[in-house]
Structure formats: structure tokens, C-alpha cells
Amino acid sequence: SQQGEEDPQALSIQEGENATMNCSYKTSINNLQWYRQNSGRGLVHLILIRSNEREKHSGRLRVTLDTSKKSSSLLITASRAADTASYFCATETGGGADGLTFGKGTHLIIQP
Amino acid sequence: DAGVIQSPRHEVTEMGQEVTLRCKPISGHDYLFWYRQTMMRGLELLIYFNNNVPIDDSGMPEDRFSAKMPNASFSTLKIQPSEPRDSAVYFCASSNGGELSNQPQHFGDGTRLSIL
Numbered sequence: 743s744q745q746g747e748e749d750p751q752a753l754s755i756q757e758g759e760n761a762t763m764n765c766s767y768k769t770s771i772n773n774l775q776w777y778r779q780n781s782g783r784g785l786v787h788l789i790l791i792r793s794n795e796r797e798k799h800s801g802r803l804r805v806t807l808d809t810s811k812k813s814s815s816l817l818i819t820a821s822r823a824a825d826t827a828s829y830f831c832a833t834e835t836g837g838g839a840d841g842l843t844f845g846k847g848t849h850l851i852i853q854p
Numbered sequence: 855d856a857g858v859i860q861s862p863r864h865e866v867t868e869m870g871q872e873v874t875l876r877c878k879p880i881s882g883h884d885y886l887f888w889y890r891q892t893m894m895r896g897l898e899l900l901i902y903f904n905n906n907v908p909i910d911d912s913g914m915p916e917d918r919f920s921a922k923m924p925n926a927s928f929s930t931l932k933i934q935p936s937e938p939r940d941s942a943v944y945f946c947a948s949s950n951g952g953e954l955s956n957q958p959q960h961f962g963d964g965t966r967l968s969i970l
Contacts, residue, residue, distance in 0.1 A: 775959075784961035785945070785947075787958035834956075841902045841910060842959060847896070
């Protein structure tokens with residue numbers, strides 16, 4: 743079953759604009775991770791936020807986590823054509839390394 | 855450094871045939887995961903190993919699916935006999951867990967499997 747659900751399912755914006763994707767989940771988590779998938783490729787890890795963290799930054803990425811609402815958001819600032827991809831949130835619930843439960847993803851298109 | 859290596863990248867075979875997917879994790883990683891991706895069900899965890907030992911295989915859909923990890927640098931996922939509904943992209947991922955939690959997983963480029 744899906745733990746994370748991304749919103750929106752698809753997003754099309756102009757290059758240079760900011761893109762925001764949201765993720766909701768159902769159960770308590772150890773951490774939440776965001777991954778990017780380009781067409782025909784594997785998933786690439788972007789950022790991991792632990793359950794006791796509220797915000798994290800990495801380059802043009804900003805992730806927030808609200809455990810009371812069981813939700814997270816991924817913000818990509820100053821988008822580029824190369825950011826076109828599918829973005830997935832994934833939750834890890836175990837105390838140690840564990841399999842991830844993925845949402846169905848947001849397909850982001852950056853128009854030049 | 856080499857990432858997670860999967861082979862073959864594409865596999866087309868007829869229903870009823872045995873299919874074997876292969877994965878070489880990143881050297882030094884002690885966790886290995888197998889996922890399946892379909893349009894309908896998204897990404898699903900099938901099974902994962904820690905130090906070559908299967909930890910959780912509750913995601914394996916049927917007895918037709920089996921996975922092994924004979925050593926730290928190699929794992930296989932086998933489907934026998936294969937069915938058209940097994941068509942999907944199968945991903946292998948590895949992570950450096952050990953005593954640490956909160957470690958990212960590193961994915962291979964997947965095997966696109968088509969069962970005719």
C-alpha cells in the first residue's frame with residue numbers, strides 16, 4: 743500500500759519559477775526522503791529529513807516536514823529545464839535501515 | 855565510484871519462461887533492496903537483505919518470485935514461471951546501514967521486463 747501521496751500528480755512551470763510539491767503519509771516515520779527519477783533511469787536521492795527535523799536545505803532544494811500533519815513539501819527554487827523529472831517522496835518507518843514506502847510521484851515539467 | 859549495477863537493462867520473454875535479474879550493489883553497502891515499478895501500483899518494495907540475509911520478503915507477490923544474495927556483491931531476483939502481469943521495471947538499491955539509520959538508498963537503472 744502507498745504510504746506517501748504526492749500532490750500534485752503533474753506540474754508544469756516556466757524555467758526560473760519555483761516548484762512546490764507536497765507529500766502526505768499515514769503512519770509514524772523515522773525519516774522522509776525525496777528522490778528524483780529521470781525518464782528511463784533509476785531514482786536519485788535528493789534529500790533526507792529525519793522525524794525530529796522541521797526543515798532542511800540542499801542547494802536549490804528546501805524540504806519541510808510537519809509530523810503533526812504527517813506531511814512534507816519539496817521546494818525547488820529557480821527551476822531549470824534539467825529539473826524536468828518525476829519526484830517521489832518515500833518514508834522509512836523502521837528504527838534502522840528499512841525498505842522505503844513510496845508515493846506515486848509528481849511529474850514536473852520545466853518549460854524553457 | 856561505480857553505482858548499483860543491474861543486468862540486463864531490458865528483457866523480453868514469453869510467458870512461462872524463467873527470468874533472472876541480477877544486481878551488484880555498491881561495494882561496502884550492507885543492505886540490498888529489490889523494488890518493482892508499474893504505472894498502476896507505483897514503486898513497491900519486494901524484499902530486502904542485510905548482510906546477505908533476507909530480512910523482509912513480505913512484498914514478494916507470489917511463490918513464483920524468489921531472491922537470493924549468495925555474497926555481498928551479488929543478488930538475483932528470479933521469476934519462474936513468468937506471467938504477463940509481471941511486466942514492470944525492477945530496481946535494485948543498496949545502502950550503507952550498519953549501525954546507522956537514516957541512510958539514503960542508491961538505485962540502479964533498473965531492468966525493464968516485458969512478458970509476452
